[in-house]
Amino acid sequence: MKKTRKYNIRNLEELHATVASLKAEYTMQEDALLSDTKVYFRQFTLGGFIKKYATPSAFLKMDDKLNLSSSLMSYILPFIMNTTLFRGSGFLTKTLVGLASNKVGKTLDAEHLSAIFNSVKSWFTGSKKKKESTEVDYGIPPDSESY
Template sequence: MSKRYNIQNLEQLQAQLFMLKSGYTEKGSLLTQNVKLYVKQYTLGSLIRKYATPNALLKIDDKMNISSKVMSFVLPVIMNSTFFRGSGFMTKALVGLATSKMGKTLDAEHISAMFNTVKGLFNKAKKTRKPGLQVDYGIPPDSETF
């Protein structure tokens, strides 16, 4: 589809060429900006920032129960390799069954609550009062109430 331009002289022709070239470069730069934004949107870092947030992981976990499946496999291994290391086959089998059942009931909210509880215990230990701080009772130090 060709456009028809009403060009009468050489100056109008040069002006029309300049407008077409400037439009061409403007559209080209706009296209490269859009491509850069599109590619930047699907880089590995942006995908991780978008989908690896705690809220997104909790939504995925609510649908698929990933954390409970992982805990049902990991918890028996941890218990048998640490607490019941020297016990017999029957004890390890019973512990494995019990902990796998318990692991299925755990989900991401329970795990994060346990983590926050343990984290809170360590934060309370750090919040002890530092020596050398004086409490201000509102009495100026140069008053005669001493």
């Protein structure tokens, strides 16, 4: 339904003032609609999806419900094992390795995978310890005369 407004306009100045106020109201409503539309469409962009769903906490919550990482690992781990480590093996060996790695893959979840990744990463990065200096400190300041 169209809302009708009744204006009590008596002269030309009141008419111009009413037109100016209606134009100002129109531009304010237009700006509000544009900003609301931009916010609405921004949530459906790739960046909006990444901000909402690709955080580590969201992945862990989603993984707890759907168990994505374990189902994915149950398919990927046998393939990786058979194509890398057991490449020249026979059919029976590859079948047994596939079944065993399938069972192991089902037990892995996101927390186990991140712990494994961190431990493998620590092997390659290593811990950098500071080397102790060979100078012996006798407590004598370097500026003293007895030094």
